[in-house]
Amino acid sequence: xxxxxxMTYTIRKDGRLMKKKEFKGKSYCLYSDNEKDLYxxxxxxxxxxxxxxxxxxKILFKTYAEKWxxxxxxxxxxxxxxxxxxxxxxxxxxxxxxxxxDKIKREDIKKLQxxxxxxxxxxxxxxxxxxxxxxxxxAIIDDYLIKNPCLNIKxxxxxxxxxxxxxxxxxxxxxxxxxxxxxxxxxxxxxxMRREEITALTANxxxxxxxxxxxxxAVSFASNQPKLKETKNKKxxxxxxxxxxxxxxxxxxxxxxxNKRTYLFTKQTDNKMxxxxxxxxxxxxxxxxxGFTFTPHQLRHSYCTMLYYSGIKIKETQNLMGHSSAKMxxxxxxHLDAQKEDTSIKINNYLNPKAVVxxxxxxxxxxx
Numbered sequence: 001x002x003x004x005x006x007m008t009y010t011i012r013k014d015g016r017l018m019k020k021k022e023f024k025g026k027s028y029c030l031y032s033d034n035e036k037d038l039y040x041x042x043x044x045x046x047x048x049x050x051x052x053x054x055x056x057x058k059i060l061f062k063t064y065a066e067k068w069x070x071x072x073x074x075x076x077x078x079x080x081x082x083x084x085x086x087x088x089x090x091x092x093x094x095x096x097x098x099x100x101x102d103k104i105k106r107e108d109i110k111k112l113q114x115x116x117x118x119x120x121x122x123x124x125x126x127x128x129x130x131x132x133x134x135x136x137x138x139a140i141i142d143d144y145l146i147k148n149p150c151l152n153i154k155x156x157x158x159x160x161x162x163x164x165x166x167x168x169x170x171x172x173x174x175x176x177x178x179x180x181x182x183x184x185x186x187x188x189x190x191x192x193m194r195r196e197e198i199t200a201l202t203a204n205x206x207x208x209x210x211x212x213x214x215x216x217x218a219v220s221f222a223s224n225q226p227k228l229k230e231t232k233n234k235k236x237x238x239x240x241x242x243x244x245x246x247x248x249x250x251x252x253x254x255x256x257x258x259n260k261r262t263y264l265f266t267k268q269t270d271n272k273m274x275x276x277x278x279x280x281x282x283x284x285x286x287x288x289x290x291g292f293t294f295t296p297h298q299l300r301h302s303y304c305t306m307l308y309y310s311g312i313k314i315k316e317t318q319n320l321m322g323h324s325s326a327k328m329x330x331x332x333x334x335h336l337d338a339q340k341e342d343t344s345i346k347i348n349n350y351l352n353p354k355a356v357v358x359x360x361x362x363x364x365x366x367x368x
Contacts, residue, residue: 078222
């Protein structure tokens with residue numbers, strides 16, 4: 001068996017080259033006197049057969065996209081499914097729903113991207129192109145497309161805004177606050193919990209004697225109302241109750257016992273778990289009194305930054321934060337390292353003539 005590029009072929013007794021291809025139960029034989037011509041015939045045959053296959057497999061984009069949604073939602077979190085449906089139904093099906101999937105052109109997709117960018121929806125444009133590319137790739141596998149119309153369409157570059165942390169002055173204001181929701185946000189700030197985790201926190205998860213909190217479950221806010229689920233990395237973790245928040249935690253635990261309440265923080269109306277909207281209202285309320293704005297995630301980022309300046313190692317920080325990998329912590333630590341001391345200063349100090357002489361002297365002493 002001989003090979004030319006990605007095509008294998010045989011040589012007949014009369015010296016001619018032959019390529020045999022099986023497709024849908026039929027055999028096709030190609031002949032030529034040279035490899036290049038035989039290969040061109042082979043490429044043309046493939047294109048013709050695939051084109052015929054596609055023409056017999058017509059399907060509307062809407063039909064295929066809805067099928068894609070069902071097949072790819074299995075096993076995903078509610079938040080991920082919610083995003084899938086939002087992007088596909090609101091944008092992709094709105095633009096291309098009534099078109100046959102093989103009739104969608106590159107310029108049609110570019111038009112969607114352009115419309116979103118004109119309205120400054122950069123992240124949305126990025127996601128639409130990404131999902132469209134994935135759907136079309138699967139349509140190729142399912143013999144509805146020959147090539148992906150998203151080829152050479154680049155997603156707009158996302159510029160991630162640097163995460164802010166609370167300043168020392170803001171931390172002081174939060175610590176001194178007498179606002180009714182202040183304990184909730186102080187505990188978030190000094191444990192690094194996600195809002196989905198503190199919502200699921202029960203009195204049984206708190207050990208006042210050992211000064212620890214066990215984070216072993218969370219909630220999903222996909223439909224505003226909380227729904228219990230595993231933690232984000234599907235693992236439990238233990239975080240310390242720092243002295244700054246011990247009194248807050250102790251007071252809340254006592255309230256739970258007195259009122260026979262399961263969850264540490266609940267709605268005031270019915271003692272049920274906090275909803276996404278309830279947390280948003282709580283955040284707005286305390287921010288208004290404190291005189292500055294923040295998000296629950298900023299408090300988590302502030303906690304992680306505090307661990308860095310406290311000298312906590314990357315692996316331990318990963319465990320305390322509940323990250324599945326150390327990458328996010330490593331990136332933050334590297335960023336803070338760069339801020340702490342300019343790289344150029346380190347290099348210049350290393351290359352300083354006096355420093356070089358000292359290293360040579362030390363080397364000679366060791367050698368002797």
